[in-house]
Amino acid sequence: MDKINRRDDIVAKKVIREIEDIQRYIAGMTSENFNMDDKTQKAVVMSLINIGELSKAFSEEFVTFNSQISWKHIQATRNVAAYRYEAIDFQLVWKTINDDLPVLQNILNNSITPQE
Numbered sequence: 001m002d003k004i005n006r007r008d009d010i011v012a013k014k015v016i017r018e019i020e021d022i023q024r025y026i027a028g029m030t031s032e033n034f035n036m037d038d039k040t041q042k043a044v045v046m047s048l049i050n051i052g053e054l055s056k057a058f059s060e061e062f063v064t065f066n067s068q069i070s071w072k073h074i075q076a077t078r079n080v081a082a083y084r085y086e087a088i089d090f091q092l093v094w095k096t097i098n099d100d101l102p103v104l105q106n107i108l109n110n111s112i113t114p115q116e
Contacts, residue, residue: 005113008062012108015054018047019105022097031094041090044097045081052078066107074104 025043026034034040055074063071077096080087 007057008059009112011054011057012112015051016105016108018051018054019101022047022101026097031091034094035090041093044093045085045088048093048096049078049081052081062111066111069104069107 022044025040025047029037029040034044052075055071055078058066058071063069
């Protein structure tokens with residue numbers, strides 16, 4: 001495994017851990033529960049910020065190969081969460097964590113180089 005693939009694998013695993021954290025935070029919740037639970041909202045947003053920050057660490061080759069991922073959207077979400085928290089639409093966050101993050105998780109799981 002070359003250095004770039006190894007770095008991308010490490011970053012992908014970190015992003016997957018953040019997604020798994022979010023899934024754990026919201027386990028058993030409805031959107032209504034989530035909308036009323038500011039501690040869970042803040043925990044989820046922190047993980048989204050981490051995902052956005054980590055997404056910048058992927059190699060250009062990895063980003064190009066996985067062009068079906070909206071990298072700019074992930075990074076824009078991070079910027080809103082970090083700098084304009086009051087502008088966050090938590091209904092959109094709920095949709096993102098239920099619709100988009102499982103797709104991202106699947107793509108990243110499939111991109112990790114198998115250990116020999």
